[in-house]
Structures are given as structure tokens and as C-alpha cells.
Amino acid sequence: MNHVIDRDVLERVLAGALRTGADFAEVYAEDKRSTSASLDDGRVEQMSSGRDRGAGIRVVAGDTTGYAHTSDLSERGLLDAAAAAAAAASSGGGGAKVIGLTPRERHVVNSVVQSPTDIAKTAKVELLQRVDEAARAAGSEIVQVSAGYGDSQKRVLIANSDGLFADDEQTRVLMRISAIANGDTGMQTGFQSMGHTVGWEIFDSVDVEELARDAARQAITKLRARPAPSGAVPVVIKHGSGGVLFHEACGHGLEADHVAKGASVYANKVGELVASPLVTLVDDGTLAGEWGTLGIDDEGHPTQRNTLIEDGVLTDYMWDFLRSRKDGHAQSGNGRRQSYMHLPMVRMTNTFVLDGPDDPDDIISSTDHGVYIAKLGGGQVNTASGDFVFGMTEAYLIEGGEITEPLREGNLIGNGPEVLRDIDMLGNDFAMGNPGTCGKDGQGVPVGDGQPTLRVKSLTIGGTAA
Amino acid sequence: MSGSNSSTSTSTGSNGAAPDGAELLAIADRVVASAVPGEQVEAYVSRGGETEIRVYQGEVEHFVSAQAEGIGIRVIRDGRTGFAYAGTLDPASIDEVLADARDNLTFGTVDEWAGLAEPDHVPVTDQVLWNDELAGFATDRKIELARELERLSTSFDPRVRVDDANYSDASGEAAVATTTGIRTWGRENGCYVSVSTLADEGGETQSGFGFSVGRSPTEFDLEKAARDASDRATRLLGATKPASRRLTIVLDPFVTAQFLAVISATLNGEAVVKGRSLFRDRLGEEVAAPIFTLVDDPTDPRAYTSTEVDGEGLAARRNVLIDDGVLRQFSHASYSARRAGTTSTGNAVRGGFRGTPGVGALALQLAPGERTQAEIVADIDDGLLVQSVSGIHSGVNPISGDFSTGAAGLLISGGEVGAPVREFTIASTLQRMLNDVIEVGGDVDWLPMRAAGVSLVIRDVTMSGA
Incomplete structure (x- = not known):
């Protein structure tokens, strides 16, 4: 990437961006190649490949940010985009500024052994066919299987008028499997996925057929599911399946941009007890191979491990460049964007709760009546009120301390601060969960989550049974 | 497009x-x-x-x-x-x-x-x-x-x-x-x-x-x-969590538009030919209350998503999907139509140059009724005016038909809109909800979505709260 845009070109483009008197300018350049293949209904429907290459230029004057992007990476194209961004942020006064960039050593968090771009497409297609066969072999009830494979390799280059000059290479491999079972009660679905920021070598350690069988098993099990209960009950969430709870219950509310505008229930609460003392919540963009892992964030700041809640006490928020600058706070490596066409903002990376003291079996056996959630779906939060929902895609009743009958799908609803306080048991069996895509302000970025098995004293389940 | x-x-x-x-x-x-x-x-x-x-x-x-x-x-x-x-x-x-x-x-x-x-x-x-x-x-x-x-x-x-x-x-x-x-x-x-x-x-x-x-x-x-x-912000101040029960709900036009988008997923010809539509064997049968007529009409200039051609370049056209409660046709693009032995309904949709066309609704609208929302509410003894839903992507499964979303709104008591309520869910199944529609309002609202809004009254929905 360094050879795609020369350092002296970047220096001239940044100087050009500051010509209207702005106080900060940044170039974010990206070159991304991706491959995907989808299998549905027993056929490899299509293999696709794509190329996205371009640069976004951000200019900040006071509290105003101007942004423009271009797919033309020539000096002319970049200067035009810089002029457009500068005009957008224009504050009037001019001035000449000389920019000197100092290359930063790459912050390596992932090691890629075998780049997926070097792997024959045939191998990717075979992977899908194995998944299809394994899911269909799991039971005669399986009537449909769809699966997707995707990989991407993205090189980013970031330079700004403070002299920052950083680059990163981000590799991703993703697989999704969905199975449908049909029975007397209609159709039910099962889903599994895996995603990592490493190379093709991931398939040496991940058994995709096992993932396929698990998706099939979920669908078949749900054929005998009964309607989920309606109302507030104790809820036990299996390890590695409920990180989205924290992503929604408090993660978004700890993003400094929401906090600054008073649009978070966690504003002005640093130092206060905001969760059960069992809870220590971390956001860590450096976890090797995880879906939300990056060497540098999309503003060029190295990712890091940030403790957000420690023993129930709120310790810090997550920060991007603009909020940090405004509040005189250190950046935390959480400035992210979907692509060169998007403005960066505060985002999570891998957000998870650390181990607690309890044996996961004891958590279930000490619950007389409740719901056990083995797999959560997506969620959504209103950061201002703290109310959030998330879907349960695989759940069971707990009766007399034992997991019994499967339940049909539904949403759970809770209030972030209340749920954090209501966590009364936390397991010692931490696991990361499935790869996720987090949406905020119209931008999607890859995120990871994780947690040990835990119990929430009371959550409202949106089923139809009395 | x-x-x-x-x-x-x-x-x-x-x-x-x-x-x-x-x-x-x-x-x-x-x-x-x-x-x-x-x-x-x-x-x-x-x-x-x-x-x-x-x-x-x-x-x-x-x-x-x-x-x-x-x-x-x-x-x-x-x-x-x-x-x-x-x-x-x-x-x-x-x-x-x-x-x-x-x-x-x-x-x-x-x-x-x-x-x-x-x-x-x-x-x-x-x-x-x-x-x-x-x-x-x-x-x-x-x-x-x-x-x-x-x-x-x-x-x-x-x-x-x-x-x-x-x-x-x-x-x-x-x-x-x-x-x-x-x-x-x-x-x-x-x-x-x-x-x-x-x-x-x-x-x-x-x-x-x-x-x-x-x-x-x-x-x-x-x-x-x-x-x-x-x-919208002030009327929810002081909202409480309602007691769980079954009642009649009135969906605000904005919520109805989201509901119609979910219904359209079950009428997607590609889902039908691949066996993942719950209505796949129901053409010509009654699937909804007789007052329910659902039309997809991108030729209606009032629709914000009206268009001249679909994603494959065929003329956009008016399609009656459900007529007086009877399922009349599915939406097709050329591939699904060829497989189903029929012709495209002009419903190819594509998300720009990065993808291939799929099947989707273009501009849904319900045949409107006569009355205003206030007139409708005046006839309801115990009900709920639903002003927003959350978690539609996580709690609604168009394959099994399970429907469960977080919601906020105002209780209706004795024909009058009363106390605000939040942090609860509403649940039923898509199959039941279509049959339980008891009135469509006359208050059509052309929204910037692929469906027009209108007040929609559905009976016997489970509200899960305290």
C-alpha cells in the first residue's frame, strides 16, 4: 500500500487539505479484495469476487468535520477530494502548512499463515459442499441448507496532519450455515457461523462439518419446541453465546460520542457501581484471530485492551480521535469505519465479560424455574433509555434445576443498567461467541463478543405461553 | 432503481x-x-x-x-x-x-x-x-x-x-x-x-x-x-412496564410498514422455490382476514420507492399478492420465476453494483379502510397503541412464523389512549396475526420505506411485561 500512495504525495495532499485554515486533516486509503461463494438448495449458486479501492479525506476545523472520498488514488484525485473535504469544513482563514510524516512500525496482532487469496477457489467450493452434506446427513428432517463462505484482504494506509503514518493488513475468513428442518409443526431453523481475522489455516482447527451438524441439530430440536413463556423469569445464558447481551446492555452506552451528547444512561457514572460486582467488562481489539481484532483502528491508533467495567465499577468509556481531542482524553483504539467511504466514529472491537467464580453446572442446578439460552440472536438498544432487546434462537426451559424442553424463538427485553445489576451468578467457563456485525449510524463493522455462563435474576421473555 | x-x-x-x-x-x-x-x-x-x-x-x-x-x-x-x-x-x-x-x-x-x-x-x-x-x-x-x-x-x-x-x-x-x-x-x-x-x-x-x-x-x-x-420522546416519559396479558394492538403506520416488510419475506418467490416460505403450498388459499389486501405497486407515484424498472431491467408493475385474504401470487425475479414455471413479476432487487439481483418487494401497500386512528381507538376497550418496535431482525422468523419484538407505546383503555408503557414485548405468529387482523385504517402514510404505513388492528396478541 505504501507504494500505492507515496509519502510525499500524502504530505502534499494533507497540506492541501489544510489550506482553508482547518486544524486537522487525514487520509484513509484502502485496497480490498474479497471473494465469496454461496451454496443453497444443494448448488453452489455463485462465486463472486470484488475489488474496492479508494481514499477518504477528513478535514476538521473547530467542531466541524468535512469528509470526501474518491476511488481515484492519483495525486490529482486525492487533491480534488482534499479540496472538497476542506470546503465542507471551511472556516475561512487560510494558511500554508508543511506536513512531515513519520512511518509507524506496524502493530501486528494477527499472524496469517496462508492468505485466503492464495487458496484455489475449488477448495472454497469444496468446503461448502462438505457443509451441505454434513447438515443433510444430520437427520431426515433437514429439508434445506444454505451456506456461505467469504474472505477478504484489506490493506489500509492512514496518514494525518499530526504526522501519523500507519498501515495495516487485515485478513478475514467467514463461514455461515443455515439449516431448515420440517415437521408436523411446520419449519424450524438452525444457524451456525465462524469468523476469524486469520488465514485459511483456520480450517485446520475448525471442523466445519461439526458446525453444520450443530446448525442442523438446532433446527431438528426446535421441531418439538413449545411456545416460550411470557413474562419475567430467571435466565441462564450459555458461555460464548450471550456476549451480545453486554454489547447491547452497556457496550453502546459506553461509546464516548453517545456519552458526550448525554444520550447514554452511563453518562457521568465513571467511578460508580453500574453492574453486579461480579462483572468485569473489557473491550480488546488485540485478541489474536478474533472477529473484531485489528492492528490499528481506522484512525491509525494501535488497538489495545480497555477495561470498561471492573468489579462492577465503571472505569472508562471507549474513545475515537475527535472525542479524545475534545475531552483531553487518551485515544483507546476504538475509532472505526465501514470503509473509505465512511466517517470514523466510536465503535466496539471484541467486547467481553471475564470469568467469574461459579461452576456452570451449579448455575443451572441452583435455578428452580427459568430459561436456559444456548444461542442468542441479534439485538438492538436505545442508549438513551437503556432499554434493549435480543433474540433467543436456541432456548430451553429450566425446571427443578435441570434443562428440559426446547422453546420456540422469541425476543427478550430488559433495561441495561438493571440487567447488569441483576447478574447474580457468573461462571468460570469463558468462551468467545460467533462473529457479529455491529450497526451504528448506517455503518456496519465486524465485532466479537464473549462471556462465561451467567444468570440474570430476571429478564422479560417475549413468548406467547402463559 | x-x-x-x-x-x-x-x-x-x-x-x-x-x-x-x-x-x-x-x-x-x-x-x-x-x-x-x-x-x-x-x-x-x-x-x-x-x-x-x-x-x-x-x-x-x-x-x-x-x-x-x-x-x-x-x-x-x-x-x-x-x-x-x-x-x-x-x-x-x-x-x-x-x-x-x-x-x-x-x-x-x-x-x-x-x-x-x-x-x-x-x-x-x-x-x-x-x-x-x-x-x-x-x-x-x-x-x-x-x-x-x-x-x-x-x-x-x-x-x-x-x-x-x-x-x-x-x-x-x-x-x-x-x-x-x-x-x-x-x-x-x-x-x-x-x-x-x-x-x-x-x-x-x-x-x-x-x-x-x-x-x-x-x-x-x-x-x-x-x-x-x-x-415521540416526551410521550414515553414516565412510561412503566405493563402487566402481561393478551390484548388488541393498533400498529402505528410506521410500525405497520415494518410488519409488511416481514410479511413480504414469506411471499418471496425465491424462498418459495427453495422451500423456505411458510406459505409455499398455499396459493389460492385464504391466509389472512378477508379485509386484508396486500399490493406491491412500484408504479404508484405516491410511493417513495416507486420505480420504472426492476434490478434486472424489466418494467416495474403492480402485483396483487393477497386479495381479500386469499394468497394470489408470489414475487418473482427471472430466476425464481423460471424455476416456478411462471414469469417474472418485475421484483428483482439489487443493492448496487456489488451484488447480483435477488427477489424483493418494491412498494407495498395495504388496501386502506375508512377510519382514522382516533376513531379506531374509540372502539377498543383494552388495547395497546404500538408506536415503536425493536428487534424485528432478531425476534421474527419468516420461516417458522414466530413473531416477537420489543415494543413501546400507549395503553388504550375504554376507548381512550392512556398511560405510556415500555420494556415489554408483543408476540404471536405471522400466520395468526394475518388472520387476526380486524381493521385497516384509512390513514395511509407514504413513508421512505418499501412499504406504505397505515394503522393496522390485530387482536389477541400477547404482551409480555411485568
Whole structure:
């Protein structure tokens, strides 16, 4: 990437961006190649490949940010985009500024052994066919299987008028499997996925057929599911399946941009007890191979491990460049964007709760009546009120301390601060969960989550049974 | 996407020297002309621009000016499909995209139904999709609109503050050409203002939103957008968690539009031919209450998503999906139609040049009833006016039919709208809800979504709260 845009070109483009008197300018350049293949209904429907290459230029004057992007990476194209961004942020006064960039050593968090771009497409297609066969072999009830494979390799280059000059290479491999079972009660679905920021070598350690069988098993099990209960009950969430709870219950509310505008229930609460003392919540963009892992964030700041809640006490928020600058706070490596066409903002990376003291079996056996959630779906939060929902895609009743009958799908609803306080048991069996895509302000970025098995004293389940 | 068949006159509503798409069509033509015997080729070429302005406390927080262009190429040979794209229209890159698509097809499974759309001679209904006034609208006035919206939003109630106020507009043109004889081009522009509000009282914060859309800024109703945003936030202040029970719900038009989008997923022809629609065997049968008539009509100029051609370049047309409760037809693009032994209903949708067309609803509307929402509410003894739902993507499964979402709204008691309620869910199944529809309001609201809103009354829905 360094050879795609020369350092002296970047220096001239940044100087050009500051010509209207702005106080900060940044170039974010990206070159991304991706491959995907989808299998549905027993056929490899299509293999696709794509190329996205371009640069976004951000200019900040006071509290105003101007942004423009271009797919033309020539000096002319970049200067035009810089002029457009500068005009957008224009504050009037001019001035000449000389920019000197100092290359930063790459912050390596992932090691890629075998780049997926070097792997024959045939191998990717075979992977899908194995998944299809394994899911269909799991039971005669399986009537449909769809699966997707995707990989991407993205090189980013970031330079700004403070002299920052950083680059990163981000590799991703993703697989999704969905199975449908049909029975007397209609159709039910099962889903599994895996995603990592490493190379093709991931398939040496991940058994995709096992993932396929698990998706099939979920669908078949749900054929005998009964309607989920309606109302507030104790809820036990299996390890590695409920990180989205924290992503929604408090993660978004700890993003400094929401906090600054008073649009978070966690504003002005640093130092206060905001969760059960069992809870220590971390956001860590450096976890090797995880879906939300990056060497540098999309503003060029190295990712890091940030403790957000420690023993129930709120310790810090997550920060991007603009909020940090405004509040005189250190950046935390959480400035992210979907692509060169998007403005960066505060985002999570891998957000998870650390181990607690309890044996996961004891958590279930000490619950007389409740719901056990083995797999959560997506969620959504209103950061201002703290109310959030998330879907349960695989759940069971707990009766007399034992997991019994499967339940049909539904949403759970809770209030972030209340749920954090209501966590009364936390397991010692931490696991990361499935790869996720987090949406905020119209931008999607890859995120990871994780947690040990835990119990929430009371959550409202949106089923139809009395 | 807007468009017009080469066989009909181009009508873009602009005057004089309107662009005719010659440039994009020439690029598409060149790709199509390079097809070799035995090969079907489709080129989709698009170019567009966007402006996004966010205002906070009277100042411009950000100003994004974006231009993007790209090409997606599909090649089909011997029943195998390959696809590739690039975010550039640089000729060398286009050659590479075509070569990639050709290479990709060799990895697909032979599919006897694979193929591009063929001209079906359905006439295009001319639409006015381009507005010169917007194209020439000055930047300062765009900023002023966002400022004015922010000011207005706090003018009705002292408890209301603004999280952000936004102006955005977009314009785009696209051409599709195929070796099967499709050749269309169209362009479209539109603008949008939106505001997010927060209302505070006694340590509690609730949020609201308002928006207005138009082909031109002169069509905005800032007053209504501001009042909606103010009302939505303040009316939930003091909301409590309601007691669980079954009751009649009235969906606000905005919520109904989201509900219709879910229903349309079950009527998707691709889901039908692949056995994943719960209505796959129900054509000609009663699937909804007799007052329920669902039409997908992109030729209706009142619909915000009205269009001239679909994603494969076929004329958009009016389709009656459910007529007086009876399932009349599914939505099809050319692939699903060929497999189902029928013809395309003009429902190919594509998300730009990066993907291939799928099947989707274009502009849904329910046959409206007669009464206003207030008249409807006056007849309900114990009910709920649902003003927002959350978690539709996580708690509604269009394959099994399970429906469960988080919700907020106002209780209806003795024919009057009363106390606000939040942090609860509403649940049923899609199959039951369609049969349990007891009234459609007369208050049609043309929203910036693929479905028009209208009040919808459904009985016997489970509310899960305290």
C-alpha cells in the first residue's frame, strides 16, 4: 500500500487539505479484495469476487468535520477530494502548512499463515459442499441448507496532519450455515457461523462439518419446541453465546460520542457501581484471530485492551480521535469505519465479560424455574433509555434445576443498567461467541463478543405461553 | 432503481439537455459486446453522489460529500453463474472484472434454471424520479434546513433536546445491459431530513425521531418532522412496564410498514422455490382476514420507492399478492420465476453494483379502510397503541412464523389512549396475526420505506411485561 500512495504525495495532499485554515486533516486509503461463494438448495449458486479501492479525506476545523472520498488514488484525485473535504469544513482563514510524516512500525496482532487469496477457489467450493452434506446427513428432517463462505484482504494506509503514518493488513475468513428442518409443526431453523481475522489455516482447527451438524441439530430440536413463556423469569445464558447481551446492555452506552451528547444512561457514572460486582467488562481489539481484532483502528491508533467495567465499577468509556481531542482524553483504539467511504466514529472491537467464580453446572442446578439460552440472536438498544432487546434462537426451559424442553424463538427485553445489576451468578467457563456485525449510524463493522455462563435474576421473555 | 427501457421514451422529469445515460450505457454495451458464443453477459453500471450534513447545537458537526461508481458483471455459461465487481469504471479494471466473473463461473454448480432476464415487453410506467431543483440546491440552504429542523424540534417542549439533526440527499444513475436484449438506463434523486431527540424528566431520558422526505427540499414538512420527534420522546416519559396479558394492538403506520416488510419475506418467490416460505403450498388459499389486501405497486407515484424498472431491467408493475385474504401470487425475479414455471413479476432487487439481483418487494401497500386512528381507538376497550418496535431482525422468523419484538407505546383503555408503557414485548405468529387482523385504517402514510404505513388492528396478541 505504501507504494500505492507515496509519502510525499500524502504530505502534499494533507497540506492541501489544510489550506482553508482547518486544524486537522487525514487520509484513509484502502485496497480490498474479497471473494465469496454461496451454496443453497444443494448448488453452489455463485462465486463472486470484488475489488474496492479508494481514499477518504477528513478535514476538521473547530467542531466541524468535512469528509470526501474518491476511488481515484492519483495525486490529482486525492487533491480534488482534499479540496472538497476542506470546503465542507471551511472556516475561512487560510494558511500554508508543511506536513512531515513519520512511518509507524506496524502493530501486528494477527499472524496469517496462508492468505485466503492464495487458496484455489475449488477448495472454497469444496468446503461448502462438505457443509451441505454434513447438515443433510444430520437427520431426515433437514429439508434445506444454505451456506456461505467469504474472505477478504484489506490493506489500509492512514496518514494525518499530526504526522501519523500507519498501515495495516487485515485478513478475514467467514463461514455461515443455515439449516431448515420440517415437521408436523411446520419449519424450524438452525444457524451456525465462524469468523476469524486469520488465514485459511483456520480450517485446520475448525471442523466445519461439526458446525453444520450443530446448525442442523438446532433446527431438528426446535421441531418439538413449545411456545416460550411470557413474562419475567430467571435466565441462564450459555458461555460464548450471550456476549451480545453486554454489547447491547452497556457496550453502546459506553461509546464516548453517545456519552458526550448525554444520550447514554452511563453518562457521568465513571467511578460508580453500574453492574453486579461480579462483572468485569473489557473491550480488546488485540485478541489474536478474533472477529473484531485489528492492528490499528481506522484512525491509525494501535488497538489495545480497555477495561470498561471492573468489579462492577465503571472505569472508562471507549474513545475515537475527535472525542479524545475534545475531552483531553487518551485515544483507546476504538475509532472505526465501514470503509473509505465512511466517517470514523466510536465503535466496539471484541467486547467481553471475564470469568467469574461459579461452576456452570451449579448455575443451572441452583435455578428452580427459568430459561436456559444456548444461542442468542441479534439485538438492538436505545442508549438513551437503556432499554434493549435480543433474540433467543436456541432456548430451553429450566425446571427443578435441570434443562428440559426446547422453546420456540422469541425476543427478550430488559433495561441495561438493571440487567447488569441483576447478574447474580457468573461462571468460570469463558468462551468467545460467533462473529457479529455491529450497526451504528448506517455503518456496519465486524465485532466479537464473549462471556462465561451467567444468570440474570430476571429478564422479560417475549413468548406467547402463559 | 429508476430506469426506462430502450423501447420506450425516457422520462426523467427534467428539462432541456437531460443526460440520456449514453456514457454508462456505452460502458455496459462494451462489456456485453465482448461476450463470446455460448455465454450470457450482464453489465450493471452505476454512479452516484451523496451529501450528508449533521448539525448539533447550531453548528455543522460533519459534512460528507461522497461520489461513487462501479460495475458488476454476471456471466452465465452452461448453467453456471459467476459474478465480479469493482468500485471503479476504469477500463482496465472493467476488463479484469469480466475475466474474474468468467473465472468464477467455472466453480458454480450447473443449474438448469440459471439465466438472465429476457425482455417481456411489459410497458414501462413513466415516473418522475429526477428533480432539477434538488440538483441545483445550494449547500448553504441545505445546512440551514438542518439548523431550522434542530431549532423547531426543541420549540414545542422545554424537556426536549436534540441529539442530532440531519440533511441528506442522494442522486444516482444506473444502466443495465445484457446479451439477452435488456438495455435500460435511469436516474433518480431525492432528499431527506431527520432529527433525533431526547427528552429528560426526573433522571429519566427517552428518545424520539422525526423525518421528512422529498424529491426536492421544497416538499419537506419540517414542522411535522420536528413535532413528531418532540412528541415521540416526551410521550414515553414516565412510561412503566405493563402487566402481561393478551390484548388488541393498533400498529402505528410506521410500525405497520415494518410488519409488511416481514410479511413480504414469506411471499418471496425465491424462498418459495427453495422451500423456505411458510406459505409455499398455499396459493389460492385464504391466509389472512378477508379485509386484508396486500399490493406491491412500484408504479404508484405516491410511493417513495416507486420505480420504472426492476434490478434486472424489466418494467416495474403492480402485483396483487393477497386479495381479500386469499394468497394470489408470489414475487418473482427471472430466476425464481423460471424455476416456478411462471414469469417474472418485475421484483428483482439489487443493492448496487456489488451484488447480483435477488427477489424483493418494491412498494407495498395495504388496501386502506375508512377510519382514522382516533376513531379506531374509540372502539377498543383494552388495547395497546404500538408506536415503536425493536428487534424485528432478531425476534421474527419468516420461516417458522414466530413473531416477537420489543415494543413501546400507549395503553388504550375504554376507548381512550392512556398511560405510556415500555420494556415489554408483543408476540404471536405471522400466520395468526394475518388472520387476526380486524381493521385497516384509512390513514395511509407514504413513508421512505418499501412499504406504505397505515394503522393496522390485530387482536389477541400477547404482551409480555411485568
